[in-house]
Amino acid sequence: KSMNYPLIITGAGASYDLLTRSEFPHTDIDLDYWVPPLTNQLFKPQFESIINKYQEIDDLTSYIRAKLRTNNSNNTFETILTKQFSESTLKNSDFYKSFMSLLFYLSDLFNTITQKYYRQHNNYKALKRIIEQTSKKAIFVNFNYDLLLEKSIGKDQVEYIDDYIKEPFPIIKIHGAFNWYWARVVDAWGENKKTSYELSLNVAQGLLSPETKKERWELLINKKLTNPRQLSSHGINSINAYSYHPAIALPIVNKNNFVCPTKHVDYFKSQLRQVDRIIIVGWKAADEFIRNLLTIELKMRSIPIAFIGKENMNNIVESLDLEIQENITLKNDKGFSNFISSDEAEKFLS
Numbered sequence: 302k303s304m305n306y307p308l309i310i311t312g313a314g315a316s317y318d319l320l321t322r323s324e325f326p327h328t329d330i331d332l333d334y335w336v337p338p339l340t341n342q343l344f345k346p347q348f349e350s351i352i353n354k355y356q357e358i359d360d361l362t363s364y365i366r367a368k369l370r371t372n373n374s375n376n377t378f379e380t381i382l383t384k385q386f387s388e389s390t391l392k393n394s395d396f397y398k399s400f401m402s403l404l405f406y407l408s409d410l411f412n413t414i415t416q417k418y419y420r421q422h423n424n425y426k427a428l429k430r431i432i433e434q435t436s437k438k439a440i441f442v443n444f445n446y447d448l449l450l451e452k453s454i455g456k457d458q459v460e461y462i463d464d465y466i467k468e469p470f471p472i473i474k475i476h477g478a479f480n481w482y483w484a485r486v487v488d489a490w491g492e493n494k495k496t497s498y499e500l501s502l503n504v505a506q507g508l509l510s511p512e513t514k515k516e517r518w519e520l521l522i523n524k525k526l527t528n529p530r531q532l533s534s535h536g537i538n539s540i541n542a543y544s545y546h547p548a549i550a551l552p553i554v555n556k557n558n559f560v561c562p563t564k565h566v567d568y569f570k571s572q573l574r575q576v577d578r579i580i581i582v583g584w585k586a587a588d589e590f591i592r593n594l595l596t597i598e599l600k601m602r603s604i605p606i607a608f609i610g611k612e613n614m615n616n617i618v619e620s621l622d623l624e625i626q627e628n629i630t631l632k633n634d635k636g637f638s639n640f641i642s643s644d645e646a647e648k649f650l651s
Contacts, residue, residue: 304436304437304438305435305436305577305578305650305651306436306438306439306440306572306575306576306577306578307432307436307439307440307576307577307578307579307580307650308439308440308441308442308572308573308576308578308579308580309428309439309440309441309442309579309580309582310441310442310443310444310579310580310581310582310584310591311441311442311443311444311445311450311582311583311584312444312445312581312582312583312584312585313337313338313339313340313444313445313583313584313585314339314582314583314584314585314609314610314611314612314636314637315424315425315445315450315582315583315584315637316337316445316447316449316450316583317336317337317338317339317583318424318583318611318636318637318638319337319418319423319424319425319449319637320332320420320422320423320424320638321638324422325420331417331418332418332420334347334417335347335413335414335417335418336418337411337414337418337445337447337449339612340377340378340379340552341369341377341378343378343407343410343552344362344365344366348410351406351409351410351413352406354406354409354528354530355402355403355405355406355409355530356402357398357399357401357402357502358399358402358403358406360399361385361399361400361403364381364385365378365381365382368381369381378552379552379553379554379587380554382551382552382553383553383554383555386400386551386553390506394506397505397506397509398502398505400505400509400551401501401502401505401508401509401546402502403551404546404547404549404551405498405501405529405530405546405547407446407479407547407549407552408446408479408480408529408547408549409479409528409529409530410479411445411446411447411448411478411479412479412480412529414447415447415448415449415452415479418447418449419448419449419452419453423449423453424637424638424641425449425450425453425454426453427641427646428641428646429453429454429470431641431646431647431650432650434647434651435647435650435651436650437469438468438469438470439469439470440470440471440472440473440569440572440576441470441471441472441473442472442473442475442569442591443472443473443474443475444475444476444584444588445476446476446477446478446479446549447478447479448478448479448480450472451472451478454470454472456470456472458524459522460522460524461522462481462520462521462522462562462565463562463564463565465565466564466565466568471568471572473561473565473566473568473569474561474565475550475559475560475561475588475590475591476549476550476558476559476560476561477547477548477549477550477560477561478549479547479549480522480523480524481520481521481522481523481547481548481549481560482520482521482522482523482532482545482546482547482548483508483515483518483519483520483521483545483546483547483548484518484519484520484521484543484544484545485517485518485519485543485544485546486517486537486541486542486543487500487534487541487542487543487544488540488541488542495534496530496531496532496533496534497532497533497534497544497545497546498529498530498531498532500534500544501544501545501546508546509551520548520560520562521545523545529547532545548560554587558588559588559590569594570594573594573595573598574598576598576604577604578604578605578606578607578649578650579595579604579605579606579607579628580606580607580609580646580649580650581606581607581608581609581610582609582610582637582640583609583610583611583636583637584610585617586617586620586621586625592621592622592625595622595624595625596622596624596625599624599625599627599628600624603628604628605628605630605631605649606625606628606629606630606631607629607630607631607632607633607640607645607649608629608631608632608633609633609636609637609640610633610634610636611634611635611636614632614634615634618632631645631649633645
């Protein structure tokens with residue numbers, strides 16, 4: 302009998318519900334302060350010290366906060382930012398700078414959250430234990446910029462991007478990670494004193510335009526947990542230098558909005574044919590790309606899905622493609638912690 306092969310898809314809700322606060326000392330105030338945000342909370346007051354480092358997002362932050370104050374359920378961080386990105390930049394190309402600055406802010410924020418929030422005892426660790434008892438392997442699709450999953454399963458020290466897809470727990474990082482950077486060669490004449498932040502802001506439109514060709518860029522992991530704002534450019538010779546900018550996807554609604562290498566996507570497609578059960582944790586299923594891949598696969602065969610969420614969970618399920626809805630055999634609207642602590646996880650995985 303072949304072993305089970307689960308696909309586990311994790312979104313912001315999985316990081317948010319990573320651990321149970323009461324299991325840690327009340328003096329551990331970082332756990333209250335640095336809870337990983339859901340998307341609408343990316344500009345939470347707690348993060349003001351990081352927000353203030355990036356003056357170029359001041360207007361954008363103010364605008365998004367103002368729009369989110371209304372009770373209009375159509376206004377989400379993603380929808381507001383998507384509209385801004387597609388419309389405001391047409392009227393004023395200087396606005397591209399605020400979006401580039403936002404990428405650096407997000408990189409900084411999730412670097413800080415990963416360092417300050419991670420604890421050795423958490424739900425990913427418990428899930429890993431259950432997987433090792435039932436199926437020995439699993440493939441993860443992870444939408445989060447943080448490295449909380451990677452740290453929990455021993456993949457946070459990888460040197461190269463392709464190490465992410467090594468077994469027994471390959472991870473497909475659809476939107477990249479805070480320590481993923483694009484390296485591109487720039488003309489070093491007079492530029493070598495500038496930080497990568499300044500260099501990236503100067504050509505933000507060219508770097509963020511959907512038409513931009515990335516063939517000459519290199520995707521790297523930055524293992525020094527440096528402040529992205531201070532990241533220097535790196536001289537190659539007297540003529541050229543490397544400049545770095547975060548390889549993470551803007552939180553906008555766009556079916557091609559992913560930075561995951563093509564090799565990883567192809568690997569995922571090849572593995573998807575062997576997957577025999579799917580667990581979705583805290584993912585709003587807004588990513589059209591992965592949803593389409595799942596729908597195509599589910600049209601060909603029936604795979605049981607466990608859908609784990611909290612807020613607006615029924616609305617999310619109702620918005621899913623019929624093929625996905627019909628395969629949901631387990632719904633848990635009490636979140637990741639509840640799924641792990643009940644017997645549901647063991648039963649579903651075995």
